[in-house]
Amino acid sequence: MTEQMLSPIVPTPLIPRSFTTTESNKTGSWRFLKPRYDEKTAPCSAACPAGEDIARVEMLVAQGLFKEAWETILQENPFPAVCGRVCFHPCEGVCNRKEFDDAIAIHTLERFVADTAMRYGIQPDIARRPVQGPRVAVVGSGPSGLAAAYFLARLGYTCDVFEAKSEPGGILRWGIPLYRLPVNVLEWEIGRIRSLGVEIHCNHRVSSDFLRDAGDRYQAVFIGCGHHRNVDLGIPGENLDGVEEGLPFLERVRAGERPDLSGAVAIIGGGNTAVDVSRCALRLGAKPVIVYRRRRQDMPAFEHEIEMALEEGVELMELWAPLEIAPHADGYRLVLQKMEVAAEEGPRAQVRPVPGETREMVVSKVLKAIGNAAEEAWMEPPEGDGKLLRLANTALVRRDDGPVLVYGGDLAALEKSVAHAVASGKEAAMALDTYFQDGWDAIESKVSACRVGQGPSLSMEMYLGGERCRRNPHVVAFQEINTDYFLFSPRLAQPRLLKEERIQGFSEIDLKISAALALREAERCFNCGICNQCDNCRLFCPDLAVCRDDNPQGRRINYDYCKGCGVCVVECPRNAMALEQD
Amino acid sequence: MELDVLDRDYMCSGHVGCPGCGAAIAMRFLLKALGEKTMMVIPACCWSIIAGPHPQSTLKVPVLHTAFETGGAVASGIRAALDAKGDTETTVVTWAGDGGTFDIGFQALSGAVERNEDFIYVCYDNEAYMNTGVQRSSSTPYGAWTTTTPGQEWKRLRKKNIVEALVAHRIPYAATASIAFPEDLVRKVKKAKGIKGSRFLHIYASCPTGWRIPSEMAIKIARMAVQTNIFPLYEVENGVRYTINYMPKGYLVREYFKLQGRFKHLTDNDLEQIQEMVNEDWELLLRKAGVSMSAAGTVA
Ligand SMILES: Cc1cc2nc3c(=O)[nH]c(=O)nc-3n(C[C@H](O)[C@H](O)[C@H](O)COP(=O)(O)OP(=O)(O)OC[C@H]3O[C@@H](n4cnc5c(N)ncnc54)[C@H](O)[C@@H]3O)c2cc1C
Ligand SMILES: Cc1ncc(C[n+]2csc(CCOP(=O)(O)OP(=O)(O)O)c2C)c(N)n1
Ligand code: SF4
Ligand code: SF4
Ligand SMILES: [Mg+2]
Numbered sequence: 001m002t003e004q005m006l007s008p009i010v011p012t013p014l015i016p017r018s019f020t021t022t023e024s025n026k027t028g029s030w031r032f033l034k035p036r037y038d039e040k041t042a043p044c045s046a047a048c049p050a051g052e053d054i055a056r057v058e059m060l061v062a063q064g065l066f067k068e069a070w071e072t073i074l075q076e077n078p079f080p081a082v083c084g085r086v087c088f089h090p091c092e093g094v095c096n097r098k099e100f101d102d103a104i105a106i107h108t109l110e111r112f113v114a115d116t117a118m119r120y121g122i123q124p125d126i127a128r129r130p131v132q133g134p135r136v137a138v139v140g141s142g143p144s145g146l147a148a149a150y151f152l153a154r155l156g157y158t159c160d161v162f163e164a165k166s167e168p169g170g171i172l173r174w175g176i177p178l179y180r181l182p183v184n185v186l187e188w189e190i191g192r193i194r195s196l197g198v199e200i201h202c203n204h205r206v207s208s209d210f211l212r213d214a215g216d217r218y219q220a221v222f223i224g225c226g227h228h229r230n231v232d233l234g235i236p237g238e239n240l241d242g243v244e245e246g247l248p249f250l251e252r253v254r255a256g257e258r259p260d261l262s263g264a265v266a267i268i269g270g271g272n273t274a275v276d277v278s279r280c281a282l283r284l285g286a287k288p289v290i291v292y293r294r295r296r297q298d299m300p301a302f303e304h305e306i307e308m309a310l311e312e313g314v315e316l317m318e319l320w321a322p323l324e325i326a327p328h329a330d331g332y333r334l335v336l337q338k339m340e341v342a343a344e345e346g347p348r349a350q351v352r353p354v355p356g357e358t359r360e361m362v363v364s365k366v367l368k369a370i371g372n373a374a375e376e377a378w379m380e381p382p383e384g385d386g387k388l389l390r391l392a393n394t395a396l397v398r399r400d401d402g403p404v405l406v407y408g409g410d411l412a413a414l415e416k417s418v419a420h421a422v423a424s425g426k427e428a429a430m431a432l433d434t435y436f437q438d439g440w441d442a443i444e445s446k447v448s449a450c451r452v453g454q455g456p457s458l459s460m461e462m463y464l465g466g467e468r469c470r471r472n473p474h475v476v477a478f479q480e481i482n483t484d485y486f487l488f489s490p491r492l493a494q495p496r497l498l499k500e501e502r503i504q505g506f507s508e509i510d511l512k513i514s515a516a517l518a519l520r521e522a523e524r525c526f527n528c529g530i531c532n533q534c535d536n537c538r539l540f541c542p543d544l545a546v547c548r549d550d551n552p553q554g555r556r557i558n559y560d561y562c563k564g565c566g567v568c569v570v571e572c573p574r575n576a577m578a579l580e581q582d
Numbered sequence: 583m584e585l586d587v588l589d590r591d592y593m594c595s596g597h598v599g600c601p602g603c604g605a606a607i608a609m610r611f612l613l614k615a616l617g618e619k620t621m622m623v624i625p626a627c628c629w630s631i632i633a634g635p636h637p638q639s640t641l642k643v644p645v646l647h648t649a650f651e652t653g654g655a656v657a658s659g660i661r662a663a664l665d666a667k668g669d670t671e672t673t674v675v676t677w678a679g680d681g682g683t684f685d686i687g688f689q690a691l692s693g694a695v696e697r698n699e700d701f702i703y704v705c706y707d708n709e710a711y712m713n714t715g716v717q718r719s720s721s722t723p724y725g726a727w728t729t730t731t732p733g734q735e736w737k738r739l740r741k742k743n744i745v746e747a748l749v750a751h752r753i754p755y756a757a758t759a760s761i762a763f764p765e766d767l768v769r770k771v772k773k774a775k776g777i778k779g780s781r782f783l784h785i786y787a788s789c790p791t792g793w794r795i796p797s798e799m800a801i802k803i804a805r806m807a808v809q810t811n812i813f814p815l816y817e818v819e820n821g822v823r824y825t826i827n828y829m830p831k832g833y834l835v836r837e838y839f840k841l842q843g844r845f846k847h848l849t850d851n852d853l854e855q856i857q858e859m860v861n862e863d864w865e866l867l868l869r870k871a872g873v874s875m876s877a878a879g880t881v882a
Contacts, residue, residue: 018639022596025638030601484805539764540801542606544595561595565602565790566798579798 027543031564031582035537037553038578040472040529044091044106046453049393049419050077050426053461053468054091054106055530055574061109061522062532066515070113071124075461077422078150078193079143079172081118081185084111085510086176087419088302096528099478102491104525111510112518118188127464128196129156134219134436137162137403139206142170143418144409145224146193147425151460153196155433160218161198164205170226170409172418174251177276178506179283183254208378215402220432224409224425225379227372227416233268237325238368240332246273246369253280253506261286262364266334268292268322269369270299275306277367278314283503286365288314293321293339298348312503319351323358331364374411381407389431389440391447392456393424396431398440406432414456423457430463467552476528476575485536485573492521531576537568592618597640599632602797604787604804605706606632607761609641609677612704612785615771618643619672621664623657625687626650627679628713629706651686653678654694657701673775674701680721681711684742695751695780702774702781705744708789716792723812725856727844728792736847740859745784745818752821753780758813760786762805766815766827773817786813794843806838811864816871824871835860 042055052073060069073080084107095103117124136152138145141163149159167173169186194200214221230245232238246269252259265286267278270293278288290309292299295318299306310316317336324335338357343350374380381395382388389396393413397405408424410416427447434446448455450462453475461468495511496502502509513521533554538546545562549555557568569579592613599606605628613620620643624630630647634640648656653676661674678687683705691703710728711717718728720742731737748756755777759767767785774781788804790797807813808828812835815827836853839845848856868875 016636018634018637020638021594022598022634022638022640023594025596025598025634027596027598482802484802484809540607540761542599542601542603542610542800543597544591544593544610558595563601564797565800566796567602567607567800570798571801 026560027563028545028558028560031559031562033564033566033579034559034582035557035562035564035566035569035577035579037531037557037576038472039470039531039576040474040476041453042528042530043094043096043453043475043477044104044528046455046457046475047090047094048452049090049415049417049423049457050083051423051452051457051459052076052091052110053459055525055527057113058104058106058109058522058525059527059530059532061113061518062525064519066113066116067122067124069109070117070122071126073110073113074124074126075466076426076459077419078147079189079418079422080110081114081189082143082172082181083419083422084108084114085181085185086172088304088417090419096476096478096481096526097524100481100483100486100526101488105492105494105521108492108494108513109518109522112513112515114189115185115512116515118185124192126154128154131158132156132436134432135160135217136220136222136432137210137214137218138222138224139210140164140170140224140226140409141168141190141200141202142224142226142409142421143172144226144413144421144425145170145222146190146198147422148222148224148406148408148428149198149425150193150196151426151429152432153193153198154460155429157432157436159198161200162204162206162210163200163202166202168200168202170224174254175247175273175276177250177253177280179279179502179509180276182508208376211378211405212402218403219436220404220406222406222408222425222428223379223411224421225375225411227374227410229373229375230368231371231373233322233368233370235322235324237327237332240325240327243325243332243366243368246277246367247372249277249367250280253284259284263287263331264289264361264363265365265367266291266332266361266363267367267369269371270294270301271369271371272301272305273372274369275299275301275309275314277369279309279312281365281367282309282312282314283506289361289363290314290316291320291322291334291336292316292318294349294351295319295341300348308509312499320359321351321353325366328362330362332362332366334361334363334366335359336361379407379411381412389443391427391431391444392458393420394427394431396428396435396443404432404435426460427458430458430460433463471529472578474529480575481526481528482571482573482575485534486524486526489520489524491524492517527574529575531572532574534573536571536573537577540567540571542567590614590617592616592620592642594640594642596638597632597634599628600789600791600797602788602790602800603628603632604761604789604800605629605679605708607800608706608767608785608787611761611764611767612675612677612771613641613643615768616643616673616675616775621660621672621674622646623648623653623660623674623676625653625656625676625678625682626713627682628708629677629679631713650682652690653682653687654690654692654699654703657703658694658697658699661699661701676701676703678703678705679712680705680707680709680744681717681719683707684720684744688747692747692751695748695753695782698753698779700778700780702771702783704783704785706785706787708787708792709741710789710792712789712792724859725839725845725848725852727794727847734847743863745782745816748782749818749821751780753782754778754820755781755817756784756821757782757817758784758786758815760804760808760813760815761788762801762808763815763828770817792844794846795841799841803838803841806833806841809833810835810838811860812838814864814867816867824867826867826871826873
């Protein structure tokens, strides 16, 4: 008998048994709404003049990937250690977390990742193009010039930087005092730019002739000379011996001079220079008084700096304008005119004198800091030139008889700040690269394709065709965050020197934070609009239609089964998905 | 927040649950926690359909489909059969709807847990007889529209407190859980798995179709039920030891009600009354758990 006939008879089951899965039901056909991954733009990154990918930086910090976080910043800004200290951080002002409890301490984390890299002597791994033909001259080694050279070098261009002073850095080197920006921090950042092959020629003042002759060696010149001409007060006595300009005073102090000051010292003005001069004077023994013709809220200086100055003991006299400076046995006699607000239009109030109301004060020294302008006419973008192309933070001029000129930094930027200077250097590099590759007419459209959100901030990562190009420019609003996934937690408190310690000298005021604090702060970030791989979308899918994948997203939606319920989209804590008509 | 939930699934795509089905999500989480050594009893309910028409099954564990009222009895029998075979490893689970638990299956359930049968009974609660077209059950909450409490005849009776009914049987473990809190849910299932005797889990599972809510809100609304104290997360050991697992942040019940079509007829007055009922239930639970009211931040 055959084997088959011997086998026992399989009994018919008493109840029917299933033996296949449901996978042959393609329930995707039910769908009329379709979820998809759709990374968007965080408000902080759009507000950052340098367009840093902050949502991603904070995600990397929270994951302990400090080097990657630092490199992500370096994609967009060569100065994280500087900006983490001195940038006025408009990013934090628009942080979505502000609506929940407190804004993320973005600048503190920026400084933390940079300081960590500095401490361990880490070199960044950042892609660079091979060297190509055109050479670019950069006039001025302030943040705008150095940023232009940095981005151009990464794009493969040879750059020579010409600097009038003995050391590079511009205002970062000679203006901002040590208690806010230690010199080794600046040198470390500049060293990295040099290591890209950028030559910085110090003690090399460039004149207008250079623009005429540069064509032999350079295809373009970036002009980032800053605003270094002191603006006159236009009052009698302002040129008396010992009445000093603010910027040169700061320069002296940064060069190591420690002039002995005592008694009341008047500082005239309301900008960053006035505030830093007053704080330096305080450290040198004076009792500084800032005399400002408008009110505190009208001062162009950054609010945080004003607050620190007042805390340290600087006095502020609002609504007083100087009329005259005269010699006096104890120094100078300062005649002041009382002012009043005439109109509130615009960013700063309009003021007018109150007739008959004046006062006098005797001070040991007067420091003028009412503002600065371009030193020479050729440094400024020509008005109304047909070949002038104005971008957000730069102005470009094409000439028939010489290299292309790009004006940047304080000479052309939307605002006078370090981050805007960096933004202009980046914009210049994108514009010049586009010009060299695709011609003049391509500049505007190619640059505007790199906007972060609605702009004007630009992303070099986007210019280079990186992952960030896929971001939706839609800026995520607080209402679009699923706050069920976040717990209240206070913003980190920046450790600082005590007021008494600060005014003893020029030591850095803001102290380091620990890695533990940095991690905790970064974890507070919503990571608005970007996927941090939390996996909620996959977890909650009732149809098991979200699958792991080795694509950059990390997962994909299987539309064979996705019924379009939209649970994944609503449960994404950070609005990195979208639900739309199928 | 990173959710620490096991990666493996014991359920397949292609099931026929409605888009956004909370009961499907509940089953996914349950099986992630239990693993493949599980035998399941499913009395008549939506899940009888979701699991797939013969010869399909969407679950990768054995399922016995049984009559509506028999969840407790059939599980007792399977447990006895496994014991006879010497299989102590397999967990027997009854997976029933609220109708099959609160109403028609209550006798079999009560009998089984009174005998302290060694199994887990899970009620996935969608607050009505959904499979047959949204008829009210004793789990349907006060204020809800169903097809048998239509228009102005909306349900004016309170929802039965099923966990307290089970606690009264002094079973080793009874707990509530929600699809919006997967970590808590998975932890409770694992905990239940490690206990011998009768264990009862009451899982809140939103139903977009029956509740008249947008499918994408399925989890959000389940979460709000917890945040408003309408469905508190707690567990009770041996009928006496209460632990509250989630302390609310003071959300008002109206936020939860106004998102759902089944409650759209309710007036402000009705909502105030409901808020009072919810507060009362919550305070009762706090007393049982020995938590002071001020510590819990009750909604005034
Ligand atoms: C006191 C002070 C404090 C400030 N604090 C802050 C702050 O905290 N945060 C912030 O964001 N911004 C701050 N700012 C503003 C910020 O520093 C400037 O906006 C920024 O430095 C502008 O950069 P830049 O490259 O355009 O010019 P600069 O930094 O001014 O650099 C220009 C450089 O060009 C060189 N140069 C000029 N002419 C020639 C020439 N003919 N040939 C060769 N080299 C030349 C100069 O020597 C200088 O090194 C501050 C400004 C001042 C004055
Ligand atoms: C004895 C009996 N009566 C009625 C039915 C019809 N029936 C099947 S499922 C169901 C409703 C089940 O409701 P519930 O237990 O809440 O589960 P849901 O469908 O809501 O998931 C009913 C009434 C039945 N199968 N058996
Ligand atoms: S929460 Fe994070 S990503 Fe969102 S705005 Fe604030 S810093 Fe940017
Ligand atoms: S839910 Fe999490 S994993 Fe899914 S897209 Fe959003 S952030 Fe990414
Ligand atoms: Mg039901």
